[in-house]
Each structure stands twice: as structure tokens, then as C-alpha cells.
Amino acid sequence: MRWQLGRRSDNVEDRRGASISGPVVGGGIGALVLSLIVALLGGDPSVILQQGGSRTNNPPVNSPRSPRSASEDQAAEFVSVVLADTEDVWNQVFRENGRNYVEPKLVLFSGRVESACGLASSAVGPFYCPADEKVYIDLSFYRDLKNKFQAPGDFAQAYVIAHEVGHHVQNQLGISDKVRSLQSRASKTQANQLSVRLELQADCFAGVWANRAQRSRQILEQGDIEEAINAASSIGDDRLQERSQGYVVPDSFTHGSSAQRVTWFKRGIQSGNIDQCDTFQQNI
Known part of the structure; x- marks a missing residue:
């Protein structure tokens, strides 16, 4: 991916x-809210619930920061460039549709982080918190993406950011609120199915970003699209369940199968059109 000359984001x-003083934001309620969001994003909600406790009034305390390696600095710079590129694309898309795009913040953290949705550890992976409109990522996830999920490459990493920003786009468009409202009245299986549609749409939005960024700034190098497709496939629910428990339970899917995730990312990158990403009105 050609990113070195790209604009850096101010967000x-x-x-x-x-270091974070105090356990879970908002006590049990904060933990519950974030555990639900983590479940929607395909993580393990027990990671959050096991960190329960009551809120303290003590502010976060910054501990002295140890010197960072060149690779860590480069990874942070890469994330900043990708975020800036999503800003450029979605500002343009929203303008074309007569809307104003409010850019999200992206929080880099290590170990655990306090968000408006509660306290999260790096074990939950990257996530988006609609309550504060921020994307959260511990850069150590990229090591897991390469080593644990066998999805190396800088464009695989960019896809992850673009997917989370896709959730912010859904929040801006009011899609997320509608889905949460429907889920509150649905069975567990139906709620999971709605979550899958939400996640597949975020995959499609990630593809829309890639399409438009390529047209405007020629960011792609040979093999980049294959890297993103491999990442989408590697974190499909069927692959993750097979790896972790040895069998697959489709009714428990929250993100979609590997094939579904690849299909919807491809739809986005081939069309560059958000109208092609309506997972709620089409068969998935």
C-alpha cells in the first residue's frame, strides 16, 4: 500500500x-453496554464482564512512557494516514449525498482503555464506541492479525481500520440506532442475524473506501486487495469458531461467515457505491 506520502490525521x-485508575466505567451498566458492543463486533464479552466493578472518581493517571521502537512509531503513523484517507473519502461521499460527515477520533492504547462505552482490554480487539464516536485499537492486534489469523500485510491492517470507521458511518447515518432498536425486541438468534448484517455492511463500506481512495490517490499496490480479502476471510465467524472450538454454530454468528465477509467487501470495492451496501434489504 502506498501510504508514506499520505496526509496524517489530526484525529x-x-x-x-x-495507566487507568478505577475499574469499569459506569460500574455494571458500563460493563454491560460495552460487553454488548464487543459481542456485536465479534469479541468475547466475558472479557469485559470479568473486569466488573464500580466507577471511581479518580481520573486516569499517565505513567511515564517508555521509548518506542521505530516499528511502533511507524505503525502509529500508518494508522494516522489510513484514518486521514477515510476522512477524505467519507467527507466526499457525504457531500455527494447532501450530508455533513463528522469525523471520528481514533484512540491508540496499550493493554486496556477507558471509553464512553466502558473499560476494555486489548483482548477484545479493535472496536468502535458509538457513545463517544471513537475507534479504539491496540497496535498489538496487528501482530495477532499476522501471526494468529495468518493475515499479514499493510492493506490487511488498513481494512481493519476501514471496517471500524464503517461502523462510525453507520452511526452517522442512523443505521446503528435502528439495528439496536430492532435487536431489543428480537430473539437472540434474530439479534445475531441483525448483527451479521451490520457487520457485513461495515465490510462493504470498507470496500467503498478502498475503491474511492484508489481512484483518487492510487494507494493500491500489487497484492493489496488479496491481503484485505484474506483478512476478511480469516476473521469470518465460521473460521474463528472452527479454530477455537472445533465446530461451527451458524445461529451464533455475529459477523458473518468468511465467504459472506469477502463477498460484501468485494461488492464495496468493485462498486465504490454505498447504495450497493444495503445488507438489510438483500440476501446475504
């Missing part, structure tokens, strides 16, 4: 090295 908050 990055670097909280790496900050």
Missing part, C-alpha cells in the same frame, strides 16, 4: 502507556 489520540 488520533495516543493513550499508549497511560
Whole structure:
């Protein structure tokens, strides 16, 4: 991916090295809210619920930061460039549709982080919190993406950011609120199916970003699209369940199968059109 000459975003908050005083934001309610969001994003909600406790009034305390390696600095710079590129694309898309795009913040953290949705550890993976409109990522996830999920490459990493920003786009468009409202009245299986449609749409939105960024700035290099497709496939629910428990339970899917995730990312990158990403009105 050609990113080195790209614009850097002003919307990055670097909280790496900050220690968090106090357990879960909002106590049990904060934990429950974030655990639900984590479940929607395909993570393990027990990671959040096991960190329960009551809110303290003590502010976060910043501990002295140890020197960062060149690779860590480069990874943070890469994230800033990708975020800036999503800003350029979605500002343009929203303008074309007569809307105003409010750019999200992206928080870099290490270990655990306090968000408006509660306290999260790096074990939940990257996530988007609609309550504060921020994307959260511990850069150590990229090592897992390469080593644990066998999805190396910088464009695989860019896809992850674009997917989370896709959730912010859904929040801006009011899609997320509608889905949460429907889920509150649905059975567990139906709620999971709605979550799958939400996640597949975020995959499609990630593809829309890639299409438009390529047309405007020629960011793609040979093999980049294959890297993103491999990442989408590697974190499909069927692949993750097979790896973790040895069998697959489709009714419990929250993100969609590997094939579904690849299909909807491809739809976005081939069309560059958000109208092609309506997972709620089409067969998935």
C-alpha cells in the first residue's frame, strides 16, 4: 500500500502507556453496554464482564512512557494516514449525498482503555464506541492479525481500520440506532442475524473506501486487495469458531461467515457505491 506520502490525521489520540485508575466505567451498566458492543463486533464479552466493578472518581493517571521502537512509531503513523484517507473519502461521499460527515477520533492504547462505552482490554480487539464516536485499537492486534489469523500485510491492517470507521458511518447515518432498536425486541438468534448484517455492511463500506481512495490517490499496490480479502476471510465467524472450538454454530454468528465477509467487501470495492451496501434489504 502506498501510504508514506499520505496526509496524517489530526484525529488520533495516543493513550499508549497511560495507566487507568478505577475499574469499569459506569460500574455494571458500563460493563454491560460495552460487553454488548464487543459481542456485536465479534469479541468475547466475558472479557469485559470479568473486569466488573464500580466507577471511581479518580481520573486516569499517565505513567511515564517508555521509548518506542521505530516499528511502533511507524505503525502509529500508518494508522494516522489510513484514518486521514477515510476522512477524505467519507467527507466526499457525504457531500455527494447532501450530508455533513463528522469525523471520528481514533484512540491508540496499550493493554486496556477507558471509553464512553466502558473499560476494555486489548483482548477484545479493535472496536468502535458509538457513545463517544471513537475507534479504539491496540497496535498489538496487528501482530495477532499476522501471526494468529495468518493475515499479514499493510492493506490487511488498513481494512481493519476501514471496517471500524464503517461502523462510525453507520452511526452517522442512523443505521446503528435502528439495528439496536430492532435487536431489543428480537430473539437472540434474530439479534445475531441483525448483527451479521451490520457487520457485513461495515465490510462493504470498507470496500467503498478502498475503491474511492484508489481512484483518487492510487494507494493500491500489487497484492493489496488479496491481503484485505484474506483478512476478511480469516476473521469470518465460521473460521474463528472452527479454530477455537472445533465446530461451527451458524445461529451464533455475529459477523458473518468468511465467504459472506469477502463477498460484501468485494461488492464495496468493485462498486465504490454505498447504495450497493444495503445488507438489510438483500440476501446475504
